[in-house]
Amino acid sequence: MHEARPAPSRPHPLAPPAWLLGGLRPGSAPVPWAAVLRAGVALAVPLAVGIAAGEPEYGALASMGALSGVIGDTADAYRMRVFNIAVPQLFGAVGVTLGTLVYGHGWLAVTALTLIALVSGMISSIGTVASVSGLLLLLNAVVGAGLAMPEPWWTAPLLLTAGGLFVLLLSLLGWPLRGRGPERSAVAGTYRALAALLEAAGGAGYDDRRHATTAALNHAYDLVLARRARVHGRSPALVRLLAQLNVVIPLVEAAPAVHQRGRPLPPELPAAVRALADAVEEGRTGTPEPLLLPDPATPAERALDGALRHAAAIVHEPDPDPYNVDDRLGRPAALRIRLRRAVRGVMLSGDSWRYGLRLALCIGLAQSLVSLVEVERSYWVALTVTFVLKPDFGSVFSRAVMRAVGTALGLVLAAGVLAEVPRGWWDVPVLAVLAALIPAFSAKGYAFQTAAITPVILLLSDLLNHQGFDLIRPRLLDSLIGCAITLVAGYLLWPESWRTRIGLRLADAVDDAARYVEQSFRTGVDGDPEALRAARVARIQARRRIYRDMSAVRSEFQRALTEPPPTGPRAAAWWPLVVAVERVVDATTAARVRVNFGAAEPGAAEVAELAGRLRALAVAVREGTPAPVPGPGPDQAPDPDDGVLGPLRQEVAGACAIAVAKL
Numbered sequence: 323m324h325e326a327r328p329a330p331s332r333p334h335p336l337a338p339p340a341w342l343l344g345g346l347r348p349g350s351a352p353v354p355w356a357a358v359l360r361a362g363v364a365l366a367v368p369l370a371v372g373i374a375a376g377e378p379e380y381g382a383l384a385s386m387g388a389l390s391g392v393i394g395d396t397a398d399a400y401r402m403r404v405f406n407i408a409v410p411q412l413f414g415a416v417g418v419t420l421g422t423l424v425y426g427h428g429w430l431a432v433t434a435l436t437l438i439a440l441v442s443g444m445i446s447s448i449g450t451v452a453s454v455s456g457l458l459l460l461l462n463a464v465v466g467a468g469l470a471m472p473e474p475w476w477t478a479p480l481l482l483t484a485g486g487l488f489v490l491l492l493s494l495l496g497w498p499l500r501g502r503g504p505e506r507s508a509v510a511g512t513y514r515a516l517a518a519l520l521e522a523a524g525g526a527g528y529d530d531r532r533h534a535t536t537a538a539l540n541h542a543y544d545l546v547l548a549r550r551a552r553v554h555g556r557s558p559a560l561v562r563l564l565a566q567l568n569v570v571i572p573l574v575e576a577a578p579a580v581h582q583r584g585r586p587l588p589p590e591l592p593a594a595v596r597a598l599a600d601a602v603e604e605g606r607t608g609t610p611e612p613l614l615l616p617d618p619a620t621p622a623e624r625a626l627d628g629a630l631r632h633a634a635a636i637v638h639e640p641d642p643d644p645y646n647v648d649d650r651l652g653r654p655a656a657l658r659i660r661l662r663r664a665v666r667g668v669m670l671s672g673d674s675w676r677y678g679l680r681l682a683l684c685i686g687l688a689q690s691l692v693s694l695v696e697v698e699r700s701y702w703v704a705l706t707v708t709f710v711l712k713p714d715f716g717s718v719f720s721r722a723v724m725r726a727v728g729t730a731l732g733l734v735l736a737a738g739v740l741a742e743v744p745r746g747w748w749d750v751p752v753l754a755v756l757a758a759l760i761p762a763f764s765a766k767g768y769a770f771q772t773a774a775i776t777p778v779i780l781l782l783s784d785l786l787n788h789q790g791f792d793l794i795r796p797r798l799l800d801s802l803i804g805c806a807i808t809l810v811a812g813y814l815l816w817p818e819s820w821r822t823r824i825g826l827r828l829a830d831a832v833d834d835a836a837r838y839v840e841q842s843f844r845t846g847v848d849g850d851p852e853a854l855r856a857a858r859v860a861r862i863q864a865r866r867r868i869y870r871d872m873s874a875v876r877s878e879f880q881r882a883l884t885e886p887p888p889t890g891p892r893a894a895a896w897w898p899l900v901v902a903v904e905r906v907v908d909a910t911t912a913a914r915v916r917v918n919f920g921a922a923e924p925g926a927a928e929v930a931e932l933a934g935r936l937r938a939l940a941v942a943v944r945e946g947t948p949a950p951v952p953g954p955g956p957d958q959a960p961d962p963d964d965g966v967l968g969p970l971r972q973e974v975a976g977a978c979a980i981a982v983a984k985l
Contacts, residue, residue, distance in 0.1 A: 360493060365385045365778070372384065387482035404494070415479040418462035434467070439708075444456075447673060505546050508546070511538050517593075519531040539866075569633040579912035580626055595633075615630065622915060691803070739781060756777050828896055835906050838910055839970070883897075909969045909972075935974055
């Protein structure tokens with residue numbers, strides 16, 4: 323079943339382009355109601371305390387720190403919340419301190435902010451927490467260099483950090499009651515996603531369910547392994563969660579094989595998986611109820627039946643052996659080792675240096691402009707550059723346009739607030755409502771997030787500078803200037819940002835698929851139990867890696883679809899090949915499962931021939947040369963004489979046929 327190609331369509335000559343409409347279309351993510359409540363409380367309480375103490379400016383600074391904490395409050399696991407919120411707050415405190423020290427010093431401030439931007443951009447390539455940390459480092463430095471902060475110098479960093487840590491405190495209130503709740507819910511969510519996948523097996527909705535299952539499995543492993551890195555061998559409950567997560571792997575591997583049968587599974591099988599999800603979430607142990615499953619008839623059905631019965635036994639086992647639980651993806655290295663690797667990677671990475679230089683150039687231009695030209699509220703120009711020029715957060719071009727649109731929408735709301743709401747205690751309930759909109763709107767898209775953040779920042783800025791409605795026009799002008807600087811100096815002047823490289827990324831994915839085919843049917847370990855077990859673990863790890871990588875490729879292409887020409891149309895043109903490569907990986911997994919449960923092992927020459935065709939396809943995509951001859955198409959009925967690799971051969975032929983049409 324081929325997935326519909328998300329090609330852009332313009333039904334009317336005057337209709338907006340698809341990439342713009344896509345950015346303005348609200349996302350389907352659910353509203354995080356707990357985060358909504360935390361945001362309202364976290365920003366309103368510091369301001370209320372400041373007003374009660376007769377220091378509303380101090381309350382506004384603490385609420386600004388809480389705002390940065392709300393932006394970073396995205397993790398599920400409590401331990402990850404500590405890192406996601408506390409670590410960026412430390413970088414933010416350093417940033418505002420450095421900005422305060424160069425406030426009013428003209429070109430010294432320009433030089434300092436440019437160097438801070440270089441560091442901020444480079445460390446953003448390390449990971450999510452580092453990216454938010456780099457953002458707050460530069461963001462607070464710009465604020466410190468552009469606003470007069472209260473004396474002594476340590477007041478502003480102290481208040482900003484206190485506001486961020488207040489968000490952290492609110493987010494950790496449930497830890498004593500449900501310390502392992504997020505991890506357990508993530509593992510249970512994987513079982514539920516798998517149940518939905520099995521329900522879709524043999525039908526048209528299988529591909530979407532597979533993507534959801536991959537995302538759920540990635541999320542669960544990220545949470546469980548991140549925690550196990552600290553408590554390995556000392557937490558029976560965590561060992562049990564990891565064992566329950568590991569037994570999902572054989573079930574996920576069996577799904578492509580049963581999907582290839584072309585007919586739905588009996589409803590008892592997905593229902594049994596959902597019952598296991600309930601047992602995981604409720605922490606039930608003891609003797610499980612007997613599974614009443616239909617008798618399996620094919621190798622794929624036997625694989626699913628055996629994996630399901632094994633999962634039922636492990637899910638209800640109270641004390642799994644901690645030394646017999648593999649991490650599948652490998653246990654994370656020690657923190658100091660990961661830090662050393664991160665620093666070395668940043669210093670030696672061309673991408674890190676390029677992004678750091680792009681950000682430094684834009685910040686330097688923004689600060690130079692406002693130093694030479696009289697611009698009201700000039701620090702907003704650099705703030706806009708800081709928010710927009712984040713390629714790890716999405717398309718820079720689209721973010722610039724979405725920020726301009728979101729700012730305009732936010733200013734409409736801010737104008738009403740600043741014009742009609744009297745300053746004083748009325749600011750507290752108004753800020754609580756506006757702050758609560760930030761997590762709710764952030765789930766819908768960047769333009770909506772900007773529209774929610776803009777009135778909050780303007781209200782807090784007014785408490786510091788008392789300019790009222792006069793803030794509106796300069797805010798819009800500065801935002802437009804910042805977007806223009808980002809588009810010219812951070813986008814158009816760097817060809818790699820607007821010349822598509824998605825073909826190279828897709829070629830790498832095809833090469834990975836070829837290696838996965840070879841590893842799935844690697845021989846030479848017959849008769850050696852330890853070698854067989856090691857080969858199986860290596861196959862599982864390879865399968866998880868390639869599914870995770872394909873998920874990243876899909877996300878990268880979906881991001882490219884939001885770019886203007888030529889990137890967006892080229893991504894849409896190559897999208898069917900992305901789907902075809904995913905189907906090749908699925909067919910490889912299905913073939914391996916059938917071999918494990920009785921089908922004949924394919925010959926080494928046949929495996930090498932298919933892997934060679936995939937590598938030739940990768941070369942064709944990478945270099946633009948003619949693609950391999952497709953051979954039998956994917957819609958042709960399977961030939962019984964093709965053996966266990968027949969469906970895989972068809973999927974490889976389908977991928978080659980798509981490439982022939984594109985090259």
